[in-house]
Amino acid sequence: MQVYKAPLRDMRFVLHELNDSAGLAALDGMQDVTPELIDSVLEEAAKIAEEVLLPLNASGDEEGCHLDNGVVRTPKGFREAYRTFREGGWTGIGCAPEYGGQGLPHSVSMMVSEMLCATNMAFSMYPGLSHGAYEALSQHGSDAQKALYLPKLTDGTWTGTMCLTEPHCGTDLGLLRTRAVPADDGSYRISGTKIFISAGEHDLSENIVHLVLARIAGAPAGVRGISLFVVPKFIPTEDGRPGPRNGVVCASLEHKMGIKANATAQLVFEDAQGWIVGEPGRGLNAMFTMMNAARLGVGIQGLGMGEIAYQSAVAYARDRIQGRSLAGAKAADRAADPIIVHPDVRRMLLTIRAYNEGCRALGGWVSRRLDEAHHANDPAEREAAEGFAALMTPIVKALFTDLGLESANTAMQVYGGHGYIRDHGMEQLVRDARIALIYEGTNGIQALDLVGRKLPAHMGRNLRTFFHPVAAFIEANEKHPMLSKMVTGLGRAFGALQLATAHIASKGMGDPEEAGAAATEYLRLFGLVALGYMWARTAKLSLEKMMSAGADAAFYQTKLQTARFYFERILPQAGGLLFQIKAGKEAMMSFPEAAF
Amino acid sequence: MKILVPVKRVVDYNVKVRVKSDGTGVETAGVKMSMNPFDEIAVEEAVRLKEKGVATEIIAVSMGVAQCGETIRTALAMGADRGILVETDADLQPLAVAKMLKVLVDREQPTLVVMGKQAIDDDMNATGQMLAALLGWAQGTFASKVAIEGDKATVTREIDGGLETVALKLPAVVTTDLRLNEPRYASLPNIMKARKKPIETIKPADLGVDPAPRLTVIKVAEPPKRQAGKKVGSVAELVAKLKTEAKVI
Ligand SMILES: Cc1cc2nc3c(=O)[nH]c(=O)nc-3n(C[C@H](O)[C@H](O)[C@H](O)COP(=O)(O)OP(=O)(O)OC[C@H]3O[C@@H](n4cnc5c(N)ncnc54)[C@H](O)[C@@H]3O)c2cc1C
Secondary structure, rough: OOOOOOOHHHHHHHHHHHHHHHHHOOOOOOOOOOHHHHHHHHHHHHHHHHHHHHHHHHHHHHHHOOOEEOEEOOOOHHHHHHHHHHOOHHOOOOOHHHHOOOOOOOHHHHHHHHHHHHHHHHHHHHHHHHHHHHHHHHHHHHHHHHHHHHHHHHHHEEEEEEEEOOOOOOOOOOOOOEEEEOOOOOOOOEEEEEEEEOOOOOOOOOEEEEEEEEOOOOOOOOOOHHHHHHHOEEEEEEOOOOOEEEEEEEEOOOOOOOOOOOEEEEEEEEEEEEEOOOOOHHHHHHHHHHHHHHHHHHHHHHHHHHHHHHHHHHHHHHOOOOOOOOOOOOOOOOOOOHHHHOOHHHHHHHHHHHHHHHHHHHHHHHHHHHHHHHHHHOOOHHHHHHHHHHHHHHHHHHHHHHHHHHHHHHHHOOOOOHHHHHHOOOOHHHHHHHHHHHOOOOHHHHHHHHHHHHOHHHHHHHHHHHHHHHHHHHHHHOOOOOOOHHHHHHHHHHHHHHHHHHHHHHHHOOOOHHHHHHHHHHHHHHHHHHHHHHHHHHHHHHHHOOOOOHHHHHHHHHHHHHHHHHHHOOOOOHHHHHHHHOOOOHHOOOOOHHHH | OOEEOOEEEEEEOOOOOOOOHHHHHOOOOOOOOOEEEHHHHHHHHHHHHOOOOOOOOEEEEEEEEHHHHHHHHHHHHHHHEEEEEEEEEOOOOHHHHHHHHHHHHHOOOEEEEEEEEOOOOOOOOOOOHHHHHHHOOOEEEEEEEEEEEOOOOEEEEEEEOEEEEEEEEOEEEEEEEEEHHOOOOOHHHHHHHHOOOOEEEEEEHOOOOOOOOOOOOOOOOOOOOOOOOOOOOOOHHHHHHHHOOOOOO
């Protein structure tokens, strides 16, 4: 059974203790954000996730979305749940107060997103995509566009989509063909076919705001000819209500592996009226400026999946009795011991746990820096924070979704055959978690972004925003009487990362294929070191707090033990990754294509 | 008309309570605490009366440690207007709470006190009745329906064997049962606004009440563990076991 209680204690640890949430109030426009406010927000969000969304997770998966005569019906209960969610003001959590939003920091809304993704990833994507559209319009839209669309996207009465993908073009957007023809009134007529559009058509909102990439007639080929358009399903009237139907229809819904309760639509645009967002030819740039937040958001989907997988697996491992402990019976009054006594089951559970808590800490750090990038008073601080967030974005996206899938898979293993059977809900987690490695830029593309763009950016300045604090931490703590073993482990892995970075810098310069061949392992190595740094900081803080923590001492004690597992059983993979990276491209690239 | 709603901070209903190893009570340290579910129903009822235009102001009162302020915030986020926290580390029992509430009622002059019929920590089911007695007010306990008209409240009560409807002359004390309503989720904007609503903090001494406990807890213990069931092979065996082992027939 899918089991989930929002991990509020750990979220508070990440927000308040690791990242000093009290300091958020010093940021521009955040003066009301206090730790107490954050706690009440998280507690109420937890109720919605546990009581409203989780009960619809398995049923939504079973029923899926249905297309009937161009009209899409979401699964039973989704409309009511969306209304509860919207009326509660949750669609506007990160939106600006001037459009009716709550303007809460990213570091807080990230935790709320995690709960939504864990309990119902398919549902979470409806408001998720809307927020993507909100971001794109708020950064690039005209004043009139903002005034028209942003209040509706904020209060959730209208939802949004991002229409990039076409049948012949996914990763390589330079190939896209959807055309935009200028009309006399300053708008455009958009024609073309978009596929795989999440939340592309549904019955949750009174209007859908499509953000569409298209090529203006006569524009150059390639990415420089691409512009961004806003194409509403119903053309708004003067007073901002949904008016006449626009020329966009849902031709079909994809039959897919997971997130079945989220409608993945094929949309056909036929002379649909659209309005350009930003400058002609700058469409891809407009998309990219909002991509940091969107990619972090997808990373958080992976984390949410990992969390519900963990809790479900622990519940089962305590309950299921099978075999006897290798150290002698533990539950002598029963026919067998619960499987949680077995070393291999513990290995699985602790692996998921160490990933989850490490990722939550890392996600908390990156989103906190993103808050500083947007709201710090000092421009230099904003720039440094921006550089850090840009560097870490592909890591959060790819690492978290990789680990989320691994965790869902591992949790299924804990269930044995019962995990493979539908009733327990574990196979749904595996199916749902799978997509996050693919969309919003495949994980392979994230790795290329890291080595190709983020490492060399500003002569390595972004890289130093991560390397410096890690190096300083290691230096300050390597002689720590209680932590030196962990810090030594971190130092070794960090050394491997430095060597790998140097390898890519020297080899990749002359031969980009070398960089491409190393990218995926390099991203994993970087990610493991980043999690290691989070675990080392966590361990240090836990040691300090444990002495005076009273009943909470158990929380810190558990942190220390999980940290130990991470350093002993996971981080050593860094050494192997360095070997793989240094082996270079030859084994792959000299392989004759015909021999595949 | 003003409504006063007392709210208690208790161990969250999802938490599996554990008895302290020394048998003096249940473990509350490091345990998730929330508003007593019956009190949530009371707040919800008050807010609905305000939305209907019957009530004009809702005052949420909590008594106990400083963190009870967070329980008041929850009530404020649901729609209460202001809060009063009577802060004390004393072990509060129904009589002391009722006495302190009486002083607050005298001061605030509400027309209605709506409160939970019991708190899920000690299940006392006493404070509302005691308060009504101390005030000399009418009481409608275990309410599953409340209607206010003029200076009269009609309260449907859940009693053994069915429902009873009573008419109360206001002012009155109403205690809530589970079926009265389904509490709302606090909306995000209201959670944010609740931070700005006032909470007055006072001490029991300010109310002239000595909150010292009158009841002494001798021992708290776990209920005996349930034995595993047994499968019987025949009716005869069942009857025999019911006679000799269970000793029920
Ligand atoms: C359920 C679902 C929801 C989606 N939602 C949306 C949506 O809302 N909006 C939207 O626009 N799109 C959406 N997509 C599309 C998604 O973003 C694309 O599928 C994705 O970008 C990959 O594109 P593709 O499928 O064409 O794969 P391809 O681009 O054909 O890639 C195939 C493989 O080749 C690799 N590859 C491609 N190019 C390179 C390269 N240069 N170097 C190295 N490797 C490379 C990829 O990593 C991948 O492994 C969705 C897809 C799905 C399945």
